[in-house]
Amino acid sequence: MPDPKPSFLEYDLRRRLELESYGYRFLRINKFTLLPKKGMYQTPEDVLSALVQQSFGLT
Structure with missing residues (x-):
């Protein structure tokens, strides 16, 4: 795919x-922001869930 x-x-x-x-707010999601943090999240889905919760102030 071309640039x-x-x-x-x-x-x-x-x-x-x-x-x-x-x-309006945007979540900037890419393969690097979904990398699990050491000892905090197990899967990219957990990381995405945490990002969404932080964005909407649910944590």
């Missing part, structure tokens, strides 16, 4: 920042 065009990435970033300025 995305830089103009698309720039547009996407500007759009995300604009939406965040209106109060």
Whole structure:
């Protein structure tokens, strides 16, 4: 798969920042943010669940 065009990435970033300025929040999820932490979470699903709970203030 070819790399995305830089103009698309720039547009996407500007759009995300604009939406965040209106109060929308985004979870930035990638393969690195889902890596289990040592001794804290067992699976990527547990990590994702913790991220969602933190985002919505459930913890």
